[in-house]
Structure formats: structure tokens, C-alpha cells
Amino acid sequence: MATDYYATLGVDRSATPEEIKKAYRRLARQFHPDVNDAPDASEKFKEVSQAYEILSDPQKRQVFDRGGDPTGGQRGGAGFGQGFSFDDIMDAFFGQSGPRGPRSRIQRGQDALLRLEVELAEAAFGVTQELKVDTAVVCEVCDGSGAHEDSAPVVCGTCRGQGAIQHVQRSLLGDIRTARPCPTCQGFGSVIPDPCRECEGEGRVRARRNLTLTIPAGVDHGTRIQLSGEGEIGPGGGPAGDLYVEIQVRRHPVYSRSGDHLECQVTLPMTAAALGTTLDLPSLKADLEEHDGPEGVTVDIEPGTQSGQVVVVRGEGVPRLRGIGAGDLRVTVVVETPGKLDDEQRELLHRLATIRDEQRPEARLGATHRSVFGRMKDAFRAGAGE
Missing domain, CATH: 2.60.260.20 (Urease metallochaperone UreE, N-terminal domain)
Incomplete structure (x- = not known):
């Protein structure tokens, strides 16, 4: 039974070229394999494309209207004749091996x-x-179709919409046929005769x-x-x-980050570390333009704080990205020893050393390590006792 191309496009036999073109574009979008995942969508897309190829060509349409065959008696997708298809053998053992139908012009973009x-x-x-x-x-000119104005892609004349062409190679087993992407349409199964001027057919x-x-x-x-x-x-x-x-x-002039914690270093005079003090550090939140909270963070330095000691302020760090609460602010204290003293300051320090019995302090190698002189004193005392 001859194909009714008008029925395929859903238009009357008296339809104008403009009506045929609109019907084709609507159906092509409806049955495109990338849009419609129905099992017969690809075949219907080919039928719609072939119908448009015939009816959009005045000479082929005239032949069809007279009852003739505008395709010249050729049938796309017919059998390969004698011999066998290499693709059929590969399919039998490994599944699909070569191109099957046209590839879509509509593809996902790159990240x-x-x-x-x-x-x-x-x-x-x-x-x-x-x-x-x-x-x-x-x-915006072609709305992604790649075609100029009201034109549309037409079925490729080389592969007749298959997106691939068959290559035949003689062998002892017969004719081996393999499919390769069509060089004319690059495997799309259709060509754009009048590409969009803005995107050059890319869409x-x-x-x-x-x-x-x-x-x-x-x-x-x-x-x-x-x-x-x-x-x-x-x-x-x-x-x-x-x-x-x-x-x-970017690097910050005061704070650095370690996980969810903020870290900074402060240098204190020896007297402040010994007596204790309170510091007001600038808040990192104050760097934000829309910050309306406190401008500083209060850090309490306990009396007797040693150089290198870390003072922790809970909850003043970085909010946890996938959790609740925030990290801490860790302040490393560096105790600064005065390098230049006047006579009065030197006298005061001498008095302090005398009061603390530190005129000739014993050097400690570690927290629990006794000095060499201390061990010698213990040895003499033990000997005298004997």
C-alpha cells in the first residue's frame, strides 16, 4: 500500500507549503528520539521527515499527486540482498555494535x-x-533549531535518513557489511539546507x-x-x-582557618601575661558589609599565661557547612620580653628577682627534668648523710 504523505503530516491535500512546513516542525519535535522515548518514535520521525521531503519539493509533490512514486521506486532500509550483515553477527554475540538510526542534533551541553x-x-x-x-x-533567532526563519531540516539524500551508510567487503564467508556515519549529514540523518545566519546551524x-x-x-x-x-x-x-x-x-591579615576553627596570634608584654588582662580582638564578621553585630571578640588572658599557650574562645569560629554550631577561635599568645630598660625598670626587675629568689635561676630542660646542679646537690647531700 502506497504511503499517504499528507496523512503522515496530518494536512489536507490542498495544504500550502507554509502549512506543510509548520506541520512537519511540530511532528518532528514530537517524535524526535531525544524527546520521545516511545519504541516507535524513531520510525515515526523518519516517516515524518520523508513525507516532508516529498511534499516540500514541488516536483516530487506533483508526481505523488498524480499517483506516481516520487522516490523512484527506492526503499530506504531494505534488506542487504545476498550475503550477510556483519552488524547482525555482532548483534547476535555482543549486542548492538554499530550505528543504529540517526543521532540526534539535540545534545546535552557541557558542564x-x-x-x-x-x-x-x-x-x-x-x-x-x-x-x-x-x-x-x-x-533566539532560530530558537535552537539551527534553521533559517521557517525552514527546517530535510532528510539526507545520501543515507535517506538512516544516519549511516553501508560498506560492503568481500570475504570467504560472503559479503561483510558494516555501517559508518554518513559523511553528508555527519550521522544526523538530516541536513539543514538553509542554516540560521546567527548561529550557523548550531542552534x-x-x-x-x-x-x-x-x-x-x-x-x-x-x-x-x-x-x-x-x-x-x-x-x-x-x-x-x-x-x-x-x-x-583570599588570605586574611589577622585570621587563618583550620577546618571550622579560626586561628590568630597575639603578642603581649611580659607584665600583661604575668598579671593577666582582657583583649578585644576585631571580629571577622565585621568584615562583612551588612554586619550589624558586635565589632569585637573579648579574650580573657589568665594571670601567668606562658608564651605559646593557646586561649580558646568557644563558638567564635566558622559555622559548620553541613552541621550545627560553629568552631572555636584559637588565640596563640606570644610573650614579649622587654629588650631596652631604663634604670628604674632595671631596678624594679632586680627587686622582683630578689623577692622570687631568681637571681641565679636553674635552667630547666623540660617540665619534669631536674637541672644538672640540682642533681649534683642531691648527690652531695646523700654522701654527707652516709
Whole structure:
């Protein structure tokens, strides 16, 4: 039974070229294998493409209207004749081995990576930033179809919509036939005779666009934030890939970060470390433009604090990215010994040394290690006792 191309496109025999073109574009989008996963979608797409190829050509349409065969009696996808297909053998043993049907012009876009430098406070407590991203976007002229104005892809005349051509090689077993992507349509099964002037048939163009990025509190150097669907638009106006924003944290003049903890170092005079004091350190949160909390952090230095001792302020560190609460602020104390003394200061220190019996202090090699002179004294005392 002869194919009714008008019925395939769902138009009357008196349909205008414009109506035929619109019907084809609607059905092609409906039955495209990348859009429709029905088992017969690919075959219907080929039928629709073949119907449009016939009815969009005035001479072929006239032959068909007169009851003739506009295809010249050729049947696409017929058997290979005598011999056997190498693809059939491979399918029997290993499954599908070669091209099967046309590949889609609509493909997913690639993922994109953007590196963003932020301040330590922005990474620690979160911030919202505006980004300028250069990626591929859908061509607004052709709406991703790649065709100029109201034109549309037509079935490839070389492979007749199969997306591949057959190669025959003689062997002792007979004719071995293999499929290769069609060089004319590059495996798409269709060609665009009139490509879009804006995107040159790609269905996408490069453009700069603005994005709003919300950086959550607690991100660290090297953290990647995924923005789904904000990457490159695919060929043919296909779905976009993802955009990954990699956080790069700038060095801070006061604070450094260790996991969820903030660390800093303060230098204190010897007298302050001995007597104890209270410090007001600048708050890291104060670096944020919209900060409305306290400007400082109070750190209590206990009397007798030694150089190298770490004072911990609970909960004043970095908020945990995937948890509750925050880390700590760790302040390392460095005790500074005065290098220049006037006569009065020297006299005061001598008096202090006399009061503490430290005019000739014994050097201690460790917390529990006795001095050499101490051990010698013990030895003499033991000998005298004997």
C-alpha cells in the first residue's frame, strides 16, 4: 500500500507549503528520539521527515499527486540482498555494535567551571554575589533549531535518513557489511539546507549573562558549588549542563582557618601575661558589609599565661557547612620580653628577682627534668648523710 504523505503530516491535500512546513516542525519535535522515548518514535520521525521531503519539493509533490512514486521506486532500509550483515553477527554475540538510526542534533551541553575569589569572612559566614558568566545560550533567532526563519531540516539524500551508510567487503564467508556515519549529514540523518545566519546551524550562540550566587556559610578554599542547568547549552538547543563555581579564599591579615576553627596570634608584654588582662580582638564578621553585630571578640588572658599557650574562645569560629554550631577561635599568645630598660625598670626587675629568689635561676630542660646542679646537690647531700 502506497504511503499517504499528507496523512503522515496530518494536512489536507490542498495544504500550502507554509502549512506543510509548520506541520512537519511540530511532528518532528514530537517524535524526535531525544524527546520521545516511545519504541516507535524513531520510525515515526523518519516517516515524518520523508513525507516532508516529498511534499516540500514541488516536483516530487506533483508526481505523488498524480499517483506516481516520487522516490523512484527506492526503499530506504531494505534488506542487504545476498550475503550477510556483519552488524547482525555482532548483534547476535555482543549486542548492538554499530550505528543504529540517526543521532540526534539535540545534545546535552557541557558542564562549565568558574573560579571565584572571596574574602575569608564571606566564605565563613556566607554571602550573595552577582556573577557574569560567558557560556553558550539558545539562539533566539532560530530558537535552537539551527534553521533559517521557517525552514527546517530535510532528510539526507545520501543515507535517506538512516544516519549511516553501508560498506560492503568481500570475504570467504560472503559479503561483510558494516555501517559508518554518513559523511553528508555527519550521522544526523538530516541536513539543514538553509542554516540560521546567527548561529550557523548550531542552534546556540555565546553570550554573557548575569547570575546570582548564594554562597552558604562554612565553605572553604576549593569548595565547588553546583548550579544545575546553568552551564553550556547543548547543540541544537539541547539541555544545558551544570555550572560549578570553585571558591578561592583570599588570605586574611589577622585570621587563618583550620577546618571550622579560626586561628590568630597575639603578642603581649611580659607584665600583661604575668598579671593577666582582657583583649578585644576585631571580629571577622565585621568584615562583612551588612554586619550589624558586635565589632569585637573579648579574650580573657589568665594571670601567668606562658608564651605559646593557646586561649580558646568557644563558638567564635566558622559555622559548620553541613552541621550545627560553629568552631572555636584559637588565640596563640606570644610573650614579649622587654629588650631596652631604663634604670628604674632595671631596678624594679632586680627587686622582683630578689623577692622570687631568681637571681641565679636553674635552667630547666623540660617540665619534669631536674637541672644538672640540682642533681649534683642531691648527690652531695646523700654522701654527707652516709
